[in-house]
Amino acid sequence: MSVGCPAVSVTGLYKSFVDGNEQVRVLENLTFTLPLHHSTALVGPSGSGKSTLINILTGIEPPDAGAIRLFGETVSHSSQKRWSQLRGQCIATVFQDANLMPTLSLANNIRLRAQLAGTSDANAEHWLNLLGLDNLGHRFPDQVSGGQRQRAALAMAFAMRPALLLADEPTGSLDVATARQVADALFHHQQDTGCPMLLSTHDPVLAARCDTTLSLMATGLGDP
Ligand SMILES: Nc1ncnc2c1ncn2[C@@H]1O[C@H](COP(=O)(O)OP(=O)(O)OP(=O)(O)O)[C@@H](O)[C@H]1O
Numbered sequence: 001m002s003v004g005c006p007a008v009s010v011t012g013l014y015k016s017f018v019d020g021n022e023q024v025r026v027l028e029n030l031t032f033t034l035p036l037h038h039s040t041a042l043v044g045p046s047g048s049g050k051s052t053l054i055n056i057l058t059g060i061e062p063p064d065a066g067a068i069r070l071f072g073e074t075v076s077h078s079s080q081k082r083w084s085q086l087r088g089q090c091i092a093t094v095f096q097d098a099n100l101m102p103t104l105s106l107a108n109n110i111r112l113r114a115q116l117a118g119t120s121d122a123n124a125e126h127w128l129n130l131l132g133l134d135n136l137g138h139r140f141p142d143q144v145s146g147g148q149r150q151r152a153a154l155a156m157a158f159a160m161r162p163a164l165l166l167a168d169e170p171t172g173s174l175d176v177a178t179a180r181q182v183a184d185a186l187f188h189h190q191q192d193t194g195c196p197m198l199l200s201t202h203d204p205v206l207a208a209r210c211d212t213t214l215s216l217m218a219t220g221l222g223d224p
């Protein structure tokens with residue numbers, strides 16, 4: 001990875017899905033960069049491809065065409081080993097459905113994530129407190145609410161001290177007050193660490209807090 005390059009540079013990205021006889025075209029010739037140290041809001045109507053784009057950048061969904069560079073390094077979905085290294089060590093992703101290990105407590109989920117990323121100071125309590133989950137570290141994911149799981153997933157992302165944070169509607173399932181708390185934690189983390197962040201959201205207030213905006217259009221294109 002080269003110092004000074006954009007965090008993400010995407011050129012001519014295409015993605016479609018096949019649904020029966022129909023081709024659902026989702027991303028069409030998408031080109032953008034995510035600058036270092038910036039937060040970028042990923043916006044667009046439901047179905048416009050926000051989660052698909054995040055899945056592609058995470059390496060779990062292959063694009064049909066296009067070039068992706070992360071910190072100047074060209075990455076290819078044909079090299080799954082490299083993608084999985086990046087996912088493990090420097091790209092933190094918070095999905096719409098929180099991705100916790102069901103057999104581990106919240107605190108141990110955080111510790112494991114940090115250890116896998118090679119971070120030595122896995123202070124789970126610090127991250128739990130930051131996200132308003134004080135005293136819930138011992139509980140298992142099925143013993144807390146959906147919003148609490150979502151916050152624990154964010155704590156895991158912070159604990160790995162990522163080089164890039166991809167968050168897919170991190171406040172979507174939260175009440176107004178908790179959403180505000182989580183948003184504050186996200187932006188404080190971004191300001192404290194300078195970690196570039198791509199944040200998909202339907203919330204215009206949250207989008208406005210980001211430095212820049214990447215808008216996806218609903219293509220609505222389908223080949224019968
Ligand atoms: N595996 C799949 N097979 C077929 N179509 C898919 C698949 N995954 C996603 N799609 C379609 O691709 C389009 C984009 O989906 P995506 O989840 O990326 O949208 P989104 O912008 O994240 O929407 P939302 O705001 O509702 O989360 C949708 O029309 C969706 O139905």
Ligand SMILES: [Mg+2]
Pocket residue numbers: 050051052096168
């Ligand atoms: Mg989505």
